[in-house]
Amino acid sequence: MISQIEKKVEMADEQEKKIRITGEQEKKVKISVDQLDFFYDQTHALNNVSLDIKENEVFALIGPSGCGKTTFLRVLNRMNDLIPKTSVKGSVRIEDQDIFDPGVDVVQLRKSVGMVFQKPNPFPISIFDNVAYGPRANGIKNKEELMGIVEESLRQASLWDEVKDKLSESGTSLSGGQQQRLCIARVAAVKPEIILMDEPTSALDPLATFKVEALINELKQNYTVVIVTHNMQQASRISDKTAFFLNGFVIEADETNQLFTNPKEKQTEDYITGKFG
Numbered sequence: 001m002i003s004q005i006e007k008k009v010e011m012a013d014e015q016e017k018k019i020r021i022t023g024e025q026e027k028k029v030k031i032s033v034d035q036l037d038f039f040y041d042q043t044h045a046l047n048n049v050s051l052d053i054k055e056n057e058v059f060a061l062i063g064p065s066g067c068g069k070t071t072f073l074r075v076l077n078r079m080n081d082l083i084p085k086t087s088v089k090g091s092v093r094i095e096d097q098d099i100f101d102p103g104v105d106v107v108q109l110r111k112s113v114g115m116v117f118q119k120p121n122p123f124p125i126s127i128f129d130n131v132a133y134g135p136r137a138n139g140i141k142n143k144e145e146l147m148g149i150v151e152e153s154l155r156q157a158s159l160w161d162e163v164k165d166k167l168s169e170s171g172t173s174l175s176g177g178q179q180q181r182l183c184i185a186r187v188a189a190v191k192p193e194i195i196l197m198d199e200p201t202s203a204l205d206p207l208a209t210f211k212v213e214a215l216i217n218e219l220k221q222n223y224t225v226v227i228v229t230h231n232m233q234q235a236s237r238i239s240d241k242t243a244f245f246l247n248g249f250v251i252e253a254d255e256t257n258q259l260f261t262n263p264k265e266k267q268t269e270d271y272i273t274g275k276f277g
């Protein structure tokens with residue numbers, strides 16, 4: 001009798017394992033980049049880049065200075081459009097939409113692909129107004145609705161408990177790490193699908209870095225996160241996949257664990273073992 005029960009439990013475990021593995025395989029591709037080239041006038045900053053980034057994963061971009069990581073990140077919400085004499089070839093699709101299609105509403109694109117910068121950049125207005133800024137710009141005026149969005153966004157950014165009693169104080173009065181989490185709340189408030197982060201912890205101390213890393217790990221439940229980092233330990237701590245960039249090329253992209261423990265390319269190995277960079 002006992003062994004029958006044990007067998008049933010075992011079968012149920014197997015079944016669950018199968019479902020989970022199938023679930024993993026069915027993760028949708030959120031961003032599909034195909035043969036992407038990017039130029040700043042004559043500078044060929046990205047060269048034939050093809051990558052798939054899946055939903056609800058943290059995707060890290062690593063590589064030495066000037067290899068194209070930030071350029072790649074900024075292509076994803078067409079921030080580079082703002083720089084004169086730039087040009088792009090190839091395609092970037094977010095789900096079914098080609099983001100370079102002339103019909104694309106770039107303002108809408110930047111709402112669904114939010115960005116967090118290296119240096120925390122809260123507006124010199126209250127904590128509440130910082131987070132409510134985007135929703136207000138989208139036409140939400142109702143005070144209760146705004147309050148709900150502000151609380152939800154600050155909770156998502158793991159900042160609510162620290163600021164709930166001082167929402168009217170200036171965003172710039174917070175510590176660097178809190179300011180960065182405020183910026184993440186500001187992005188979350190417009191309900192993006194993708195969050196781009198350009199070295200979001202490089203201006204923070206170790207404790208603040210730890211908090212933002214923990215937050216990134218939680219954010220992937222609701223968002224796809226693409227993050228540039230100079231810190232390889234950070235990439236290995238927080239990301240599911242990593243792409244190694246060099247001179248505008250993607251040399252290797254793989255599961256983070258695989259890329260750091262068993263890289264396929266010699267250049268990747270040399271970089272992660274500190275032979276150059």
Ligand SMILES: Nc1ncnc2c1ncn2[C@@H]1O[C@H](COP(=O)(O)OP(=O)(O)OP(=O)(O)O)[C@@H](O)[C@H]1O
Pocket residue numbers: 040043045063064065066067068069070071072083
């Ligand atoms: N606004 C710009 N105008 C002209 N060239 C640029 C501009 N931004 C970047 N570049 C050039 O494009 C190439 C890629 O730069 P990018 O900033 O994407 O590299 P990165 O890997 O993010 O570097 P870092 O790690 O130092 O931030 C470099 O040769 C850089 O000089």
